[in-house]
Amino acid sequence: xxxxxxxxxxxxxxxxxxxxxxxxxxxxxxxxxxVDDRIGLAKLAGxxxxxxxxxxxxxxxxxxLYSFIILLLTGVFLTIWFKPSMAEIEYAGSYALLxxxxxxEAFASTxxxxxxxxxxxxxxxxxxxxxxxxxxxxxxxxxxxxxxxAFRKPRELNWIIGVGLxxxxxxxxxxxxxxxxxxxxxxxLRFVDGLIRSIPLIGTxxxxxxxxxxFPGTLIIPRLYMVHILLIPGLLLGLISAHMAxxxxxxxxxxxxxxxxxxxxxxxxxxxxxxxxxxxxxxxxFGVTVLMGAVFQINPVWLYGPYNPSQVTAGSQPDWYMGFVxxxxxxxxxxxxxxxxxxxxxxxxxxxxxxxxxxxTGLALYPFIEAWITGDTSEHHLLDRPRxxxxxxxxxxxxxxxxxxxxxxxxxxxxxxxxxxxxNAVTYFMRVAVxxxxxxxxxxTKRICLSLQRADKxxxxxxxxxxxxxxxxxxxxxxxxxxxxxxEAYTLTRHPQPKALVPNGVKVGRVRQTxxxxxxxxxxxxxxxxxxxxxxxxxxxxxxEGDERVLEGSDSGDAH
Amino acid sequence: xxxxxxxxxxxDPGLEEHPPRFTDVDPAAADRSYRQIVAMLAAVPVLVxxxxxxxxxxxxxxxxxxxxxxxxxxxxxxGLTAGFATLLIGxxxxxxxxSLMSDEEIVGERHGAASPPEARERVLxxxxxxxxxxxxxxxxxxxxxxxxxxxxxxxxAVVSLADLxxxxxxxERAKTIEKTIWAEGxxxxxxxxxxxxxxxDLVVGQLVNAQPENxxxxxxxxxxxxxxxxxxxxVVRMDPNSIKIPESRRDWQVDGILCYSKICTHVGxxxxxxxxxxxxxxxxxxxxxxxxxxxxxxxxxxxARSLPQLPITTDAQGYLVARGDFTVPVGPSFFERDxxxxxxxxxx
Numbered sequence: 001x002x003x004x005x006x007x008x009x010x011x012x013x014x015x016x017x018x019x020x021x022x023x024x025x026x027x028x029x030x031x032x033x034x035v036d037d038r039i040g041l042a043k044l045a046g047x048x049x050x051x052x053x054x055x056x057x058x059x060x061x062x063x064x065l066y067s068f069i070i071l072l073l074t075g076v077f078l079t080i081w082f083k084p085s086m087a088e089i090e091y092a093g094s095y096a097l098l099x100x101x102x103x104x105e106a107f108a109s110t111x112x113x114x115x116x117x118x119x120x121x122x123x124x125x126x127x128x129x130x131x132x133x134x135x136x137x138x139x140x141x142x143x144x145x146x147x148x149x150a151f152r153k154p155r156e157l158n159w160i161i162g163v164g165l166x167x168x169x170x171x172x173x174x175x176x177x178x179x180x181x182x183x184x185x186x187x188x189l190r191f192v193d194g195l196i197r198s199i200p201l202i203g204t205x206x207x208x209x210x211x212x213x214x215f216p217g218t219l220i221i222p223r224l225y226m227v228h229i230l231l232i233p234g235l236l237l238g239l240i241s242a243h244m245a246x247x248x249x250x251x252x253x254x255x256x257x258x259x260x261x262x263x264x265x266x267x268x269x270x271x272x273x274x275x276x277x278x279x280x281x282x283x284x285x286f287g288v289t290v291l292m293g294a295v296f297q298i299n300p301v302w303l304y305g306p307y308n309p310s311q312v313t314a315g316s317q318p319d320w321y322m323g324f325v326x327x328x329x330x331x332x333x334x335x336x337x338x339x340x341x342x343x344x345x346x347x348x349x350x351x352x353x354x355x356x357x358x359x360x361t362g363l364a365l366y367p368f369i370e371a372w373i374t375g376d377t378s379e380h381h382l383l384d385r386p387r388x389x390x391x392x393x394x395x396x397x398x399x400x401x402x403x404x405x406x407x408x409x410x411x412x413x414x415x416x417x418x419x420x421x422x423x424n425a426v427t428y429f430m431r432v433a434v435x436x437x438x439x440x441x442x443x444x445t446k447r448i449c450l451s452l453q454r455a456d457k458x459x460x461x462x463x464x465x466x467x468x469x470x471x472x473x474x475x476x477x478x479x480x481x482x483x484x485x486x487x488e489a490y491t492l493t494r495h496p497q498p499k500a501l502v503p504n505g506v507k508v509g510r511v512r513q514t515x516x517x518x519x520x521x522x523x524x525x526x527x528x529x530x531x532x533x534x535x536x537x538x539x540x541x542x543x544x545e546g547d548e549r550v551l552e553g554s555d556s557g558d559a560h
Numbered sequence: 561x562x563x564x565x566x567x568x569x570x571x572d573p574g575l576e577e578h579p580p581r582f583t584d585v586d587p588a589a590a591d592r593s594y595r596q597i598v599a600m601l602a603a604v605p606v607l608v609x610x611x612x613x614x615x616x617x618x619x620x621x622x623x624x625x626x627x628x629x630x631x632x633x634x635x636x637x638x639g640l641t642a643g644f645a646t647l648l649i650g651x652x653x654x655x656x657x658x659s660l661m662s663d664e665e666i667v668g669e670r671h672g673a674a675s676p677p678e679a680r681e682r683v684l685x686x687x688x689x690x691x692x693x694x695x696x697x698x699x700x701x702x703x704x705x706x707x708x709x710x711x712x713x714x715x716x717a718v719v720s721l722a723d724l725x726x727x728x729x730x731x732e733r734a735k736t737i738e739k740t741i742w743a744e745g746x747x748x749x750x751x752x753x754x755x756x757x758x759x760x761d762l763v764v765g766q767l768v769n770a771q772p773e774n775x776x777x778x779x780x781x782x783x784x785x786x787x788x789x790x791x792x793x794x795v796v797r798m799d800p801n802s803i804k805i806p807e808s809r810r811d812w813q814v815d816g817i818l819c820y821s822k823i824c825t826h827v828g829x830x831x832x833x834x835x836x837x838x839x840x841x842x843x844x845x846x847x848x849x850x851x852x853x854x855x856x857x858x859x860x861x862x863x864a865r866s867l868p869q870l871p872i873t874t875d876a877q878g879y880l881v882a883r884g885d886f887t888v889p890v891g892p893s894f895f896e897r898d899x900x901x902x903x904x905x906x907x908x
């Protein structure tokens with residue numbers, strides 16, 4: 001953690017300055033009064049000097065917000081030219097290789113945007129890159145919130161809103177990806193048709209209602225267009241507003257540190273610091289996506305050609321965020337029931353609808369499950385360092401590992417061709433890996449967390465390494481240790497430790513007790529005040545400046 | 561756990577001292593920073609003018625070769641100028657905040673998310689007063705009636721969506737997803753070029769993508785893609801001695817020429833990755849693999865049902881023709897599909 005720089009007591013910056021007492025009337029008084037008289041601006045604006053804490057990991061959600069704004073801006077430009085129509089026409093635009101080819105108006109207008117509208121291809125590419133970034137940033141932000149325990153009371157509802165945003169972001173992305181009606185996106189729609197059909201009992205009805213009859217029909221693109229530019233963006237906007245409003249109401253969480261508690265918040269004021277920092281960051285995110293749109297090609301639909309239900313390319317894959325569903329679909333065993341005159345297509349329903357349902361439900365319920373296990377009902381505004389919640393961190397990494405395995409399985413053909421292994425072997429391996437790798441990831445992560453806890457304790461009790469090797473008269477070598485600053489020692493010891501629930505007058509069910517023991521198991525007890533005092537005492541009499549430890553025989557007790 | 565319950569082995573030292581920045585103590589550094597920020601902002605108009613020049617002056621089809629890759633010059637230059645201009649505004653704003661704005665950290669207080677108890681009680685009391693005032697307690701049917709009436713209004717809202725698509729009744733299914741445009745005597749023509757296929761056109765080991773001859777007539781109608789999404793086929797010729805042809809399908813083929821639906825029974829991708837030696841056909845989307853030398857049974861992957869086989873024969877001129885439609889619905893499974901009729905390993 002950061003240590004304060006040494007101060008020069010003579011520095012002019014440290015002179016005590018008193019702010020000017022008699023304030024001149026602000027030049028802004030006129031306009032502010034005018035607006036305030038009409039809409040009560042001063043009450044509405046609230047505290048423009050509201051405090052926000054500073055940390056790089058708090059920027060991830062901002063990236064998601066900004067890419068959403070970029071999507072709205074570039075999306076408006078694209079709607080000016082895009083024609084959401086599946087009517088077949090002969091292409092007559094300037095891309096010679098597809099001239100006179102029959103295609104839908106949707107595809108032709110996408111070519112038009114790419115070749116005949118100045119800046120059109122740039123905006124299309126920015127839009128696609130921003131969409132990738134939107135989902136990626138939401139994912140990273142969600143992981144940050146998960147691993148630091150920021151979803152705990154009172155923020156559970158905001159977590160659920162976030163899960164809603166995440167799930168709708170995937171649907172929104174998929175809808176947009178489908179609109180150009182090129183060979184790749186049409187293949188994606190064909191897949192969705194199979195997915196919808198596979199729903200037991202109502203699948204065929206759902207398919208006919210979504211597509212307006214049989215696949216592909218002529219209605220799906222106009223309908224997805226409405227979903228993509230009106231329905232879901234509207235819902236996203238509403239949910240984002242609620243997400244931000246709750247953020248302001250709860251105030252941002254902050255990392256533990258000297259002087260930081262559950263009752264205060266330390267940081268910089270919204271105006272002017274965060275207006276400049278957050279506003280500036282918007283332009284940085286925008287600038288980077290524009291540069292990506294300028295030099296990194298994405299979704300070159302003219303190379304794929306128009307959708308043709310009798311064609312597909314090897315290596316066809318969805319955009320990255322649907323990769324886990326694609327992988328699940330690929331490695332699922334071919335289970336299908338044929339009961340009487342009905343077909344129950346578990347091989348499509350479970351990995352498609354089932355897996356997405358499981359992911360979103362699991363995410364939405366997690367805060368409540370954890371609170372139930374720990375019996376924790378208090379408010380939390382200080383974040384957990386991931387190591388101090390080893391089981392949660394383990395669960396999170398296990399979830400990521402599971403997701404990663406499904407995602408990799410989505411490229412089983414690519415893995416097979418690139419690494420010259422059997423496609424069948426990759427598939428069989430992945431069928432096992434999606435279950436085994438998360439368990440291994442959990443065990444390894446929990447061990448790492450506990451080791452880090454031990455290292456923290458060691459550091460508090462024995463100080464930090466000074467990088468000075470001392471040779472003693474007997475010829476042995478040891479490294480001098482310097483005690484930690486009180487700030488750092490405090491930061492490393494202030495965290496709460498999960499405790500197993502003890503039935504204490506209240507009835508605690510067996511399952512809950514077992515889970516709670518499992519959750520608290522293995523914690524390295526924090527150093528007690530007595531241990532800290534004892535360690536300080538040792539340091540003072542033996543090392544004077546620092547605590548020395550012998551390098552050989554590295555057991556921590558040896559030096560004393 | 562609240563702060564009170566928490567044991568703190570090391571007492572809270574309080575907020576850290578605020579160290580001044582370099583730009584706080586050295587006016588020259590502050591001036592340098594100021595100049596850098598203004599320079600970044602001054603570069604923006606230059607880039608914007610460059611953007612305008614590119615927009616109007618660079619022809620649409622001009623190309624730019626950079627690092628061995630070919631770029632569309634207009635797209636790339638518009639993006640580079642606009643991108644760097646945007647980026648500079650962002651960097652300037654953040655540099656301004658970091659080096660010149662006061663960086664004194666301030667501390668705010670937090671209050672629990674809950675309202676003060678008085679406020680909560682007042683709301684509860686107000687609710688009670690309001691409920692009393694509404695007379696709903698004495699005249700209970702008002703509440704039930706209103707809830708029921710509002711609930712009933714969902715019905716028109718939902719029912720008016722019933723026309724989203726045709727209803728897949730048994731009759732409708734038989735006309736749509738359970739049927740293709742294949743019929744007795746329809747010639748097999750090559751996909752794209754529409755050339756009728758003769759048995760003699762195919763050599764052993766060859767695979768041809770084909771369509772029904774009558775598909776071309778639909779070209780200008782909305783039915784075209786729908787028909788094609790079901791009727792696409794592959795025609796393969798294998799050595800009759802190296803494949804298994806069940807008794808019931810003896811007359812579905814012509815001298816080892818067999819015809820299968822091209823639409824995968826998993827989620828409907830068109831399949832045509834042909835492994836000539838093993839007679840396997842692999843779906844490029846999800847790698848379901850079918851054995852065309854064994855009536856299209858699944859040998860690997862997530863598909864659960866055999867590829868439907870189209871019975872074919874030859875007409876008087878020697879052209880390959882269908883003997884009828886597929887005997888089972890093609891494409892992905894759906895709930896009402898009767899899948900007991902599909903070919904299974906061991907069937908005759």
